[in-house]
């Protein structure tokens with residue numbers, strides 16, 4: 001299972017929030033976690049469960065459990081309830097549930113909170129768990145966007161990742177999503193053991209031919225405790241070296257920008273500002289969001305909390321009317337500043353220089369000299385990574401925060 005939850009402070013059973021948090025007027029987002037997968041991919045450490053791992057937790061009752069947490073959230077927020085600007089159903093594999101269940105959860109958000117006009121409402125989908133009828137049902141129910149987990153177009157790479165979908169089906173389901181009137185996005189992973197630069201080029205060409213408005217390309221993280229990590233430890237497969245990883249990122253940037261995409265976060269590209277993921281941007285600029293479901297994290301007005309991880313424990317809590325939160329914390333100003341640097345430095349919109357103190361400004365100036373922070377943006381008062389800076393984003397952030 002995924003790594004442990006943070007420790008934090010105990011969370012009150014009635015979920016009450018301090019008046020200062022309730023006074024927040026930040027835009028509000030909703031994340032709904034759907035913790036089910038047909039099989040577990042060897043690289044994944046998300047909080048998700050296959051049928052045999054679920055015990056007596058019931059999948060067919062999941063939409064009504066989440067609806068109970070939505071009711072609970074509306075009671076906790078009281079007069080601070082406001083319509084959601086963005087909604088994201090992620091997983092796990094939300095599309096393992098019937099489309100009607102996903103629509104039921106969205107309806108509950110709409111009834112108790114409201115969904116803002118023009119809101120972005122995304123669902124993650126595995127290409128092999130949806131068809132045209134399913135996608136039309138999502139559109140009719142109010143979803144606006146689908147994010148497909150494609151990862152690669154190359155069979156041996158998909159096999160190493162334990163992906164079960166047939167890449168040949170992907171163009172058909174993406175076309176069906178567009179036909180249904182949904183915006184579309186693709187997730188790719190690069191740096192899988194055994195993947196060559198040519199394999200990666202093939203996946204990028206495949207993704208571009210799908211003609212979606214948004215593409216995420218993530219460097220494979222070998223997570224502790226995953227099957228992938230064990231295979232590497234046993235010497236069955238070799239991790240990809242950093243130079244090849246950098247070449248792969250460079251190839252992604254050049255092919256995507258040639259095709260008219262612009263980066264707006266280190267791992268995310270969109271064809272136009274409208275097609276950026278507003279939901280992810282809401283996390284990165286630290287707006288308020290309520291995360292529903294097992295293991296989901298929330299942030300409202302400076303208070304953060306996280307739900308119990310197992311679907312069975314979650315069901316018990318929400319069914320008996322108590323908060324499913326396992327712990328909470330209120331980060332102090334120093335922790336908040338650190339996080340702001342960490343998140344904003346990954347964005348093309350950057351970090352305002354006046355958000356950092358004099359010592360960090362001197363570090364930033366040195367990083368401009370090293371070609372890692374853009375000199376023109378710097379003159380205009382903003383810290384933005386150069387292309388080389390994006391390759392070394394973690395190093396830049398460390399330099400600005402140590």
Ligand SMILES: C[S@@+](CC[C@H](N)C(=O)[O-])C[C@H]1O[C@@H](n2cnc3c(N)ncnc32)[C@H](O)[C@@H]1O
Pocket residue numbers: 043044045046090091092093124125126148149150151187188189218219220221222223
């Ligand atoms: C948790 S998955 C949920 C979506 C859906 N279940 C799927 O796999 O298509 C969201 C995305 O995270 C990315 N991801 C998951 N584990 C990763 C890892 N270890 N390294 C890099 N990216 C990862 C994948 O691109 C995946 O599409």
Ligand code: SF4
Pocket residue numbers: 036037039040041044045046048091092093126149
């Ligand atoms: S389908 Fe997605 S969430 Fe499920 S195990 Fe694979 S990567 Fe993780």
